[in-house]
Amino acid sequence: MAKVVKYAFICNECGMHYSRWHGQCNSCLTWNNITEVHIAAISSTSILHNKNFVGYAGNDSINKVQQLSTINIKKLPRFSSGFKEFDRVLGGGIVPGSTILIGGNPGAGKSTLLLQTLCKLASQMKTLYITGEESLQQIAMRAHRINLDNVNLYMLSETSIEQICLITKQEQSQLIVIDSIQVMYIANIHSSPGSIVQVRESAAYLTRFAKTHGVVIIMIGHITKDGALAGPKILEHCIDCSIMLDGESDSRFRTLRSYKNRFGAVNELGVFMMTEQGLREVNNPSAIFLSHSDNMMAGSLVMVIWEGTRPLLVEIQALVDHSILSNPRRVTVGLEQNRLVILLAVLHRHGSLQMSNQDVFINVVGGVKVTETSADLALLLALVSSFRNHPLPKNIIVFGEVGLSGEIRPVPNGQERIAEAAKHGFIRAIIPYANIPKKKLSTMQIFGVKKLTAALEILDNF
Template sequence: MAKTKTKTAYVCTECGADFPRWQGQCGECKEWNTISEMRLAPTPASGSRYQGYAGDQGGQVQRLSEINLEELPRFSSGFQELNRVLGGGIVPGSAILIGGHPGAGKSTLLLQTMCWLAQQKKALYVTGEESLQQVAMRASRLGLPTDKLLMLAETSVEQICNIAQREKPEVVVIDSIQVMQVADIQSAPGGVSQVRESAAQLTRFAKQHNVAVVMVGHVTKDGTLAGPKVLEHCIDCSVLLEGSSDSRYRTLRSNKNRFGAVNELGVFAMTEGGLREVTNPSAIFLNRGEQQASGSVVMVIWEGTRPLLVELQALLDYSQLSNPRRVAVGLDQNRMSMLLAVMHRHGGVQMADQDVFVNVVGGVKVEETAADLALLIAMISSFRNNPLSAELVVFGEVGLSGEIRPVPSGQERLQEAAKHGFRRAIIPKGNAPRQPIPNMEVVAVTTLSEALEAL
């Protein structure tokens, strides 16, 4: 028999585009130094054909109106915050990817979840980075039930699939996908081709056998998932566990979810007994000092399907530099510069000679435009050294012409603020409630000048 020739392709780790030869810049996403060599598996014989998933309808064509619309069955993970991020629970046959920095608590969260699930269902925990003794020591330290959880120390994807097919678990955890390897791929574990093929085979196994597969992924220094970009495309749900080493709180955020809403947020606290749920995260981010300082204001942001109250702080100081500094932590710095121009043009306040520092307390990252009005009010409070009322809450989008635009879910934001004891709110006129909210004064404004007068 003739020797099979190994084919080589060059794949971009960012967008997944492939090229016949190596080049410095990707022609699709225009990123530099992202092309990596990938050795392809031998082409199967021409007589072989693709074996579909077990849930396929045998290649039959169906009308859209004839498809069964029964709700997907889900089962609880044991954590209500994790269920919220996943869209209501774990879907059988789904492929879930959980990423995070080293020490964020990915393995701890999954070990707690699997020990709880093993009491009701058959669960398999596959560890490729740690020994079985290390995992057992962590479970003993956390006081978890260890009598029913199945453990396996293996890095071969083929062996894992064979053992899982024999044991027939309902949930499988792969810790982590970066150390898994496929026999047909010649590159080292952690490479582009290995991660790509390992994730593809595990996802195919999940669909064929209706098994929920949870994979742990590492992240790079800029916070993105390591490995090829196609890794995020082939899985059903991508979740990121964030948290700094000096903070005991961890946030779980959904970036992609085929079975629920994206941008859901779950909050956990790292304790001696593992991760614990935080059912009222607004109380954490509103842990303010006894004396109200200037430049501090509370805003209501919308995370997934619930409102969240966080404190926004601004500090303005006269700059000795010809080009004053603009630093934003938790907010978009470019948007902050734009709002400074709006303040000068439509608010009549000149801050060009001031160093501006903005921080969202608690490490929360705010990406929505509902924080615009709160940011401007915090900056003007610090600029004039005038503290704001501790019972004031603010939200609203600011346009380039100085108008205050409404934001989604305004009624729910006001109700959340009233529940935490806030008595006054400055909001867009489009979000004014039809019925008065008990014990709360609502000031509806349409322009920036009206908002400054309301202060």
């Protein structure tokens, strides 16, 4: 009868296992993160022959080897969450039997979003909201405050994973929410809730249950001070979809972004607005990120970025000011700082503009984090506009990648970006020459550029 080891040494950062304690993890190279955990001795044969185990499916359902050509590849059935923005982030809707992990800062609205989702779906299927952190009265008060129709929504206050799976099976629930995974525990594991072993095993247990019984499980996860999901990295590996709900404390807007999705595109973005009636989806996100001022301002420019499967118009602001420090500052909000340093070098070499004695501040309006290189050209033109104190027209958009030799490289989905800008009333565009549409647009004047110097010449003519 095989038995697992009772004690193990596990890295809290990456989940690496060791037979004895180490000061430094050989996998992630962090120090003092390896802790000793107590694991109960569980007989593997007893699990296989225990019909009360939730993962037991009987001998008739043993998996068989199949040829790739014989596997059914019909489109996965999905159902809507009730929010178009939530469905977009999930890849088109919720897939039965999937496990979803949603994280975010305290107070971002994770519980509110999922409570609203369950109330929308309660009339179509049997839903269950399981809370381990708040009392049922607190959940009921929140639902009453945002005027939710919660007649068909069932609630449960429980932290035992075995009991949760047993009750879910008895109630025949089709969609359950776990709030949160950090307070759940498995009885056979002698470790406190929230520990790396409990979080890992609880998530794996719930994932097996979801796959076996076709139940959708949405888990709420805490985040660390660095903004990453708390717990071992294997927590993100075993689930199907990982989502983060972000929002500044002084802003009413919330962004929902997927970082892993086995059923759709990653880096998909959904935008919500926090109101007195809970979270409401924003159907036109580009409008909230654009300035509504009619005055022309130096250093302000609108760019078109690509988020998941759709274009998004975002305003970028640059401030270049003389520095009194021996080492001028380079501050970016929403952009990678190393990318700014590279582009400043390109601007000096191929644009003949020296900013080594200038403080440079970059801000992407609305708290959007830009990760793609299509913002390069807009960033450089905004820097030149601020450096020369030369305001740019409000009806112009810019996108394009800038190479180290000063060439303007094309970006994907160029025509979709131009169409999105035209829909919002923009009549001029500076874009890579290779992204010029084949059919001329009567409502937009397009300037295609191959070099950075050509873009700067066009800027001087405005």
